[in-house]
Amino acid sequence: MKYAYYPGCSLDATGVEFDTSNKLVAKKMGVDLVEIPDWNCCGASSAHAVNHMLALALPARNLAIAEAEGFDTVAIPCAACFARCKTTAAEAQSSPETKAEISDIIGMDYQANIEILSFLDVLGKKIGLDNIKAHVIKPLTGLKVASYYGCLLVRPPKIAQSDDPENPMVMDNIMAVLGADPVEWGYKTECCGASHVVPVPKIGQQMIHDILKNAQINGAQAIATACPLCMINLDMRQKQLNVQLGTNFNMPVFHFTELVALSFGYSPKEIGIHKHFVPAESLVEDALSTGARREGA
């Protein structure tokens, strides 16, 4: 399998472990990820609020390059980038005029026929659970994970085309084959408030709080995310929350591919677990060791 790979800005910065783990996992699975040459920011979280055509043109340029490079599929880890690219494709496909206008703006011919996959799709749909299971050498036995999808991977349903907008399962299923124990919880697809925490912290913090709380109530030891924005939001702000709202959250949060990479035998260090705000190594070590013990037994 050979995919064009669009990391997006976050994976160059706050989400670097996501990038690392994606590549490690892909390598192990024999998937060839080719970074789109000269890619630009997709404008997520801001462009669409400012200028509609701009919001379409930015992702379109990256997609057009990928098409020009002869790729038929692009893999996009960041949920926000994914959503913007899917939206762009949908609008271009539905209206030749829009497509023409976009092509005109970016000065390239955008076909809008390249397939756009989130990393969940890549693992869940393309690579497949059996295939993943086959590569698991260090199962995360008993690790109680709350799979968190956020909004952009499932909404709007017609565009995101996730497995189920109300109750997506693809990440839960992946966690299960890693030997982890996905918990049943209610905040899978609630918004993490990423775009609120800065302008109106009160609202944003409450949203984060609700998510963490619900995960906690349902017995999760950790949260797995599929979006660098959600990740940073849930991970980085726990301390702040504890101060502001008098809570005492200490819930490790992961990029879901980090957990996959771990179970594939990569060390927490090479993945970058130590870079997390909420310390996660110990939890991981425990999980891995229980796994090892069970294996031994």
Add this chain to the structure above:
Amino acid sequence: MDVIEEQKWEPKILAFCCNWCSYSGADLAGLNRMKYPENIRILRVPCSARVNPQYILRAFQKGADGVLVAGCHPGDCHYSTGNYYTRRRFLIMKRLLEYSGIDPRRFQARWVSGAEAEKFRTTVTKLCEDIKAIGPNRKLRGLK
């Protein structure tokens, strides 16, 4: 037709009306003493689905200046589904007539319920006006 005839020409329009809706709609127009042009000749059929598209050709051939087919609204057919067939048949026939060069305004199909006296009146009045505007039909006329 010579000029004199042309001047006193009055169109003759044949209207096929289904017994249960459109024909009683026309009756209601009468009960309400609504006025509409004398050019309409109503031919009563049990259901608009009884109207064979060939009759339309025949009417034009014999000299009709316009033809109307009227039936119950879809869903209200006395025979439950008849007018659904009517709809398909005349969607096709309308286009065939147009294709063979008949002015589309000369043939119309309309749903007129037993209560729609007003709709019946306006429909036939409009039809008459249209046809007076486009003049006598000389197409499809048998060489008599």
Add this chain to the structure above:
Amino acid sequence: MKRIGVFICHCGSNIAATVDCAKVAEAAKAFPGVFFSSDYKYMCSEPGQEFIKDSIKKYDLNAIVVASCTPRMHEHTFRKTLANGGLNPYMFEMTNLREQCSWVHSDIEKATDKAIDLVRMSVAKVAKNEELFSTTIPVHKKALVIGAGIAGMQAALDIADAGHKVVLVDREPTIGGKMPMLDKTFPTMDCSACISTPKMVEVAQHPNIELMAYSEVIEVNGFIGNFDVKIKTKAKYVDHVKCTGCGLCETKCPKKVPNEYDLGMGLRSCIYKPFPQAVPNKPVIDAQNCLKLTSGKCGVCARVCPTGAVRYDDTESFITDTFGAIVMATGYDLYKWEDVYGEYGYGKYPDVVTGLHFERMVNASGPTGGKIKRPSDGTTPKTVVFIKCVGSRDSAKAKSYCSRACCMYTAKHAHQFVDKTPEGNAYVFYMDVRTPGKAYDEFYESTLRDGAVYLRGRVSKIYQDGGKLIVKGEDSLIGKQVEVAADMVVLATAMVPSAGSRELAQAVGFLPDLNGWYQEAHPKLRPVETPTAGVFLAGTCQGPKDIPDSVAQAGAAAVKVCGLLSKSELETNPMTARTNTTVCSGCGICVSVCPYKAIQLQSITERDHHGHRITRNVASVNNGLCQGCGACTVTCRPGAIDLQGFKNDQILEEVDSLWT
């Protein structure tokens, strides 16, 4: 050779004021085939009719045209006049000079010209008329009612009380349908079982009603007055003649399984009656679960039965019977919300239940003995959220129609909950509150006074939060998001046609509407008839209804049936389709368009032009079924199938007459 008489009616001044009747009569004399033509003041009057009869004799007329009012008014009158005058009543055509000429025009000259044209059309048509004779078909004075819910029972009782035999079929082991499952009925709050079970008993004891529970209609042939029906009775494994219904077997049966009647909330034995007041009050064996029937072991029930009524070797049995009329009363099912409403948890939260579950819970004879308990842990809920329009009025996900009864039963549920749980809170999420019915809105108002909180808005999500169900929704009146931590959620799920009702409709010979409800023959004027003559509708099979409406409609259907069964034979309308077999090539297109399944291909044997005997198919019309719409005639390219009274040549003559 036709000798046509034309009679122009003045209708006092109604016609004469605008149409020169004498002139029309005069003009008619010149029309081909007209031997006599005259005008007269009132054709429909006694002397007017005498005038026609005398003229028939005097001028030896054999076809008549009367130009007066609309045939929808007096066609029948004049047909009788012809009959009395010694002519076949169908040698008659009527010209509508009043409603469609004199009343709608004012220019006398033009109106008169038009009148002449209209009469010419009638003359041209009548010249092609043929004598028609209506035949009669016998009526079997016995009715079949399919479905023994409240509607079916009511229809059966009304028909039976009128003195007709009725066979009442239900596929369940007991009759009664859903009404006995309910606790109380709005708005009067009287006990549902207390008013429905006596009806069940009445049905069972009625001398004119033959009850066939645990049975299904599997085949219907024939037509109005003569439906041949095949009915299957499932294997009961209990001889209901011997069985006294003592119930000993039920108490001794070792295996218990979830009770369908309690929607799985309670248990029943494998030899069981669905509920104590079941009718017939005798058990059947559930072959899927019975140890004896599945594994050959056990056999306890047979051993304990004092009358030896248990028959493990019982098999399904079939009967065929002939009925004059059929009443469809197949009722409804609840929409499977679990399949589509992920936001409500796809049914994975035990404490999210349907209204029917709630009915069983509050029902004193239900699985919880009338105590409202959470299915998950049996505790008493303090906060209950009711969600209306689950599946109804939701074209995006489910059904676009309104299920009509939910607003009221939700109000009832909310009332019952706050009533039984003084310190409890009831929240109702609604789109609209629709209470069109006697004392309905008052009931809703009282529920509000009881303290139920109505929130106008949809619920976007339900999720489990520890022991609580968090219900996130919108209060669109204050434009705020609301969140309720509930102990239990009750969904008012949509009504949908009962399973298998489509297949049954097709067997009987008509098609359901888009949503699968049974289509009435006319939405306004024939609401309890179906397009198939002799088949009538009662209750929710025709569309969502509450109990009073179902009962009322059942009564209406019963009256239609009684009207039909009061005749010993039906006169068929002779103006039906008929096939000219020499022209018919048996292509069968007409068969597919007939709304009444009145046309069938039938093989005939004849000699071909080489003198060989050949057998070929031709269309044959069943006059009992044909209603004379003529849809078939247009599909027939050579006009082999033609409509008596509106034959192709008649209509073509009418058309031609206008311009010749």
Add this chain to the structure above:
Amino acid sequence: MSDTTVKMRDIAKDLLDKGTVDYIIGWEKGRFSNQSPPAFITSAAHVGRLIWDEYCLAGTAKYLLDDKFPTGKIGIFARGCDARAINRLIQDGQINRENIYIVGICCSGMKDPATGNTAEKCQYCTHPNPIVNDILLGDPVPETNKPERFKAIEELERLSPDEKYEYWSKQFEKCIRCYACRNVCPACNCRECFVDQYRVGWQGKQNNEDENRLFGLTRVYHIADRCIECGECARACPMGLPLMELNRKLIKDINKLFGPYEASMDTETTPPLAKYNLEDIEEFM
């Protein structure tokens, strides 16, 4: 001699020898090099007459109507168009599938004897391979749905009513009412055609432009949802009326109005005018 011809003869011989069929309908060489009219081979001795070349224009299926109640099986060579014609006759209840043995031939098109170019009926052929057969000759020919076959219709549609009328008047004044179009048409399988009926008087017998037109328009409506586009009518017309421009107009509209439909691709599908859809487009409000 093409090897298809050889195969044809072998199969025919085999079928006749074994008595599988009483006779077999195919083509033979005609009087002129550019003619290969239909042939009826009744004995193995005559299979040598059978031929397959670029002039086997005539349809074979319609002949089955002349022997609707055969004593034994009838063999028939069928190209794509003939196969659909056979389906048409079966669906219209005229013949029995059990009574015929179909030797399918994948057909890459015939020549117009006059010009030597591809015959018009073949130029627009959408199903060159027999969709129904008991045995198949030759390799399947790639199929395309030839949207260009509606081009002529679209051009006509663009004309004004008077221009249209003028165009068709010119055509119908040529018509000599020989009914060849009807006689070759597999959809025209009535026992008694409306136009031959005297009693009902569907239509005048005079041969003039308007009666001709009435016949033409009525006929095309009669085959509206059953025409298989074999193009036989236009081929058979001695006066060269562009009859397929009428048939294809209706086919085009039916597809546009009631969804994709090709007549006689099977023998079950109810023709569009014999059914309805509650959601059909509404122009008569």
